[in-house]
Structure formats: structure tokens, C-alpha cells
Amino acid sequence: MHLNSDEKVEIFEKYGKGKTDTGSPEAQIALFSVRIAHLTEHLKSNHKDYATARALKMLVGKRRRLLDYLIRKDINRYRAIIAQKELGIRK
Numbered sequence: 001m002h003l004n005s006d007e008k009v010e011i012f013e014k015y016g017k018g019k020t021d022t023g024s025p026e027a028q029i030a031l032f033s034v035r036i037a038h039l040t041e042h043l044k045s046n047h048k049d050y051a052t053a054r055a056l057k058m059l060v061g062k063r064r065r066l067l068d069y070l071i072r073k074d075i076n077r078y079r080a081i082i083a084q085k086e087l088g089i090r091k
Contacts (some may be wrong), residue, residue, distance in 0.1 A: 002038055003031075003034065003035070006077055008031065010040065011027065011030050011031055011034060012027045012030075012031075014030070015027050015029070015081070016030075018077050024069075024089075025066045025067075025069060025070050025077070025081075026077065026080075029063055029066050029067065029069070029070075029081055029089070030081075030084075030087060032059050032062060032063040032066070033087040033088060033089060035059055036056065036060060036063065036088075037088060039052055039055065039056040039059065040056065042057065060069035063089075067081075067082075067089070067091075071076050075080070
């Protein structure tokens with residue numbers, strides 16, 4: 001994985017409730033989005049890497065389920081995370 005623990009802490013600080021907040025949906029979605037962007041770049045140059053393609057599809061599904069959870073529980077938090085343009089999530 002290309003993220004070290006310091007980069008993860010920065011993501012959790014920016015999108016979560018604090019630097020130790022690793023479980024909130026917003027922090028998880030942000031982390032998944034960074035990993036998805038990394039895997040997408042990898043697959044552009046390694047298009048026959050089927051294991052990575054499968055992992056990417058699984059991550060996208062996890063992120064989609066978390067976003068669906070946020071829609072059900074708190075639509076304002078969902079709208080706030082979608083409005084973050086640097087995550088690259090569109091609906």
C-alpha cells in the first residue's frame with residue numbers, strides 16, 4: 001500500500017472527527033477514495049492486472065455501501081462528503 005500511517009492520520013484529521021477517528025463513515029470513505037484513485041492510476045498502465053481490478057471493484061462497492069448508509073442515517077453528512085471535490089465522488 002502506498003499510504004503510510006502519517007498520511008492516513010492526515011486523512012482522518014481532515015475528513016473524520018479527529019486524528020484517531022478511523023471508524024466514522026466519512027473517514028472510511030475518504031480513505032477508500034484515496035486508495036481507489038491510486039489503484040485506478042495503477043490499472044491505466046497495467047491493464048492486465050486482474051487481481052488489482054477485482055480489488056478496485058470491491059473497494060468501489062465498499063465505498064458505495066458506506067455512502068448508502070450515510071444517505072439512510074444522515075443526509076446532511078452525505079451531502080457534505082459528496083461536496084468534497086478532491087475526493088472525486090460524484091452522484
